[in-house]
Amino acid sequence: MATVHVDNQRYEMDDKQNLLQACLQLKMDLPYFCWHPAMGSVGACRQCAVKQFKDESDQHGKIVMACMTPVTEGARISIQDAEAVEFRAAVIEGLMINHPHDCPVCDEGGECHLQDMTVMTGHNYRRYAFEKRTFRNQNLGPFLNHEMNRCIQCYRCVRFYREYAGGNDLNAFALRNIVFFGRDKDGVLENEFAGNLVEVCPTGVFTDKTLKQHYTRKWDLQMAPSVCVHCAVGCNITAAERYGMLRRLVNRYNGEVNGYFLCDRGRFGYEFVNSQRRIRKPLRHGQPVGLEDARAGLRKLAAGGAIGIGSPRASLESNFALRSLVGADYFFAGIPGREAALLKLMLEILGNGPAPAASLREIEHSDAVLVLGEDVTNVAPRMALSLRQAVRQQPMEIAERLRIPLWMDHAVREAVQDEKGPLFIAAASATRLDDVAAATFRGAPDDIARLGFAVAQALDPAAPGPEDLPGQTRELAARIAAALKGAKRPLIVSGPSLGSAAIIQAAANVAWALAGAHLAFTAAEANSMGLAMMEAPALDAAQAATAETAIIVENDLYRRLPAAEVDQLLARFGHVVVLDHLENATTAKAELLIPAATFAEGEGTLMSSEGRLQRFFAALSPTEPVEPSWRLLGGWNTLDEIIRALAEAMPQLAAVREAAPAASFRMEAAKIPRQPHRYSGRTSMLANISVHEPKPPQDADSPLSFSMEGNPKQPPGALQPFFWTPGWNSYQAVNKFQEEIAGRLEAGDPGVPMFASGGGGHAFFNAIPAAFEARAGEWLLAPLFHIYGSEELSREAPAVAELGPQPYVALNPEDAAQFGDEVELMGQRFRVSRIAELPRGVAGIPAGVPPFAGLELPAWSKIQPIQ
Amino acid sequence: MLSTIRTLWYVFLHMFHKRVTIQYPDEKAYLAPRYRGRIILSRDPDGGERCVACHLCAEACPVDCIALQATEDENGRRYPEFFRINFSRCIFCGFCEEACPTYAIQLTPDTEMGEYKRPNLVYEKDDLLINGEGKYPGYNFWRVSGVKIGGKDKGEAENEGPPVDVHRLLP
């Protein structure tokens, strides 16, 4: 800590920070552009100028860039100093010289950092009346819109895209006042995190193209705190509604989880909510019926004896409501046995083993990482972005030795050069993190597990290890072990993606053989872990159950098991009831089909792969007859009631109550408004239907209100619908809500982590698989994951679907030599994709992409040439 | 007593003053062009819809009686898909006109909008859009803005240079 005088006021500041960050942390207003809380300072924009004085008697001082000046004991600075004020106004006037007259038609308008800073510096009249330079825009794919005229050359975009996210197809071109930020030619931005440019770019150069199709200003959106449902990482999002339609998602800061960034699947996958294929009315035998009728039918069928099939994409509450309706003995988890066993194993390792689960923040700060059997970018995308930062941890010690402050981004990067911390990736094929890996290993699942076991043994001779490992692999294992041992915060990443228990066990052995290691598991779906916590038997067991009716909640069984098996399973029941959002193969089999609310229309709790319980809230006002499954299934009127019952019935999930405050919570006797106080059109939006404004819908399930009325103060983190403070209309307002810049939210980071501290001791696993052997004429089908395409719901968003793969069979080129461009698999023809990184004897197929969606992988199968 | 007499005297004198009350509706009062009455949406000098659906009028409206939805034509020109003013709520404060960056929304000196049924006071874009420029002739937002629309390419707006060639490396 250091004592610093700002405008003759004494403040305590953290001497590891720069003046800009420290001032913002003290909630002062100081304009900036190029500095970013997650990316540090480069001093490119000159906007954050302040006056610094030598001592008390110094009357002149000198102008310095606050973001490039470290906090030092006894420093005296002035933000209000006339010369500094004038300097900042001059800088912004310069930046605005070429700025187009676009605000009215600019999608950034109303949440534009440049607008905010322009107002803050008081530059409000254009004096420059000469020619403006212009640019041509590029088509950057379905996610982002490009409008280069608006650029102020802050370089944030390329710094984020290239240096932070590891992309290489966005760059700065040309020179002096014609610097251009884009690709070398039109084309889809390749990086999986490109969508963050919407928030990273302080202007309207990069804006959300999906929002543009139903554009709404930020001030007109009804927003709710929500959680991404497109993978198990559980990134926090703000879901936004207007005119009854989900308009967009933006990042919602959670210091422990997603921080400032989302992945593009999460950001743009939301459009499934607006899909034409949404089920909007209850149907009996395909004929519309009333909701009450449908619910009565459901109750009657349930009373006549029913089994319930839950889902890893339904909330804990919905699964629990189903379990309560049919009885614990008749409730099945809705995932195949193998996946259920893997999830159970992961829970057992996190719950009882000594290694704690790592949050994304902890992943980011790990200094040595072993990834076992996961293509992280395609399975748990946001985690991959954190791993990319982890690679910088060890080299940053070089900068520390040189006494370069860590926020001084380019100086640190200069010092570090291409130095990378140890990241080892063992996967079935190439991954998108290979470019920063110290070494990669490709192998069939069993070989990956064997490598893991060997690493564990190299770390702790008490751990069992494989015999007869090839010399090269043994050397690699020793190298990995040495790197992990030398690290202060080692991390092991693994998961169920390759369907192998041995991989997960090997990962656990490695973590347990190391002192102080963290474990990070991935999981397939938003509530996979939560469902596993409910300890229900898997879908396979349902095949033996006898009952008159099957009730299936938010689950397309045809994505869980092969079609023939599902047909057989469903044929066992006289009646099939399905509750779901979108039409799919399972809903087509339903006698009674009831529309279920998505994350945007209902509320519930999800458990992320880290074991964090997080609540999501409805952004759309309730619209009959679409209701959350837990309410449709009956028995409870409010969310709090069912949560109480859930916590009582399942003590292992008792913490679900703490995921967010109860509905009775009030901020100084008022609810928390979902709408900003500037929300417009209140007395007109429905006037075409009736001139009598309806009373805003009441929300009995949460402390949030569907209106602009309420307490505007900062609510607890889990209830924060959006970030806004006076003068800060853009997402950058989040600075004002943090305890420490880029740290914890002042009102607490949302979510309850269940496995944040390791359990007791645990014996090493010792079931080491035999080495993989290729077979003649048969291949081991292994899933290859795709960020766009493998996940069920985001597949339905047009922008995401556009980038998804067509079905293919991937083979090692040597294996593929015997085939032409197409092969026959399961009686169908598929295109052959030749991937050199794939081990011989293994065939990769796109996970979750029809017709492969229901296959339980890995599995052996014949592949034949086309006759 | 004295003041009462004085007041009576003044009242008496008023009998010889010019009358201000007129026989409305046979006779109509003069309302200046800037009088704040019925709101219209105007067109630019080229006959195009002036409103660019920026939502600023809706935002400025203190009674929130303007609702609209932005959309774009195939060439990127933004306009309101629908534009609704609920005149049964409007207080004719003129904030919308003040907020409008394109001179699209204007208040007119027409105040004769009485209706027996409130729903008839809900005006849609069809009811609001006139065929002229209203009080502010000559302005066309799209000629100033840097956004490309049909008939106006990049670099063709006022005070704009031609698009730069980004592959050029000459200083």
Ligand code: SF4
């Ligand atoms: S980037 Fe900001 S300042 Fe520039 S036109 Fe868009 S809204 Fe206006």
Ligand code: SF4
């Ligand atoms: S495109 Fe945006 S982020 Fe990139 S330099 Fe320009 S203003 Fe900055």
Ligand code: SF4
């Ligand atoms: S990483 Fe997963 S949870 Fe996070 S935004 Fe992407 S899909 Fe959503």
Ligand code: SF4
């Ligand atoms: S302020 Fe003007 S341009 Fe903007 S929406 Fe209203 S009428 Fe249209």
Ligand code: FES
């Ligand atoms: S924020 Fe300090 S120079 Fe850009």
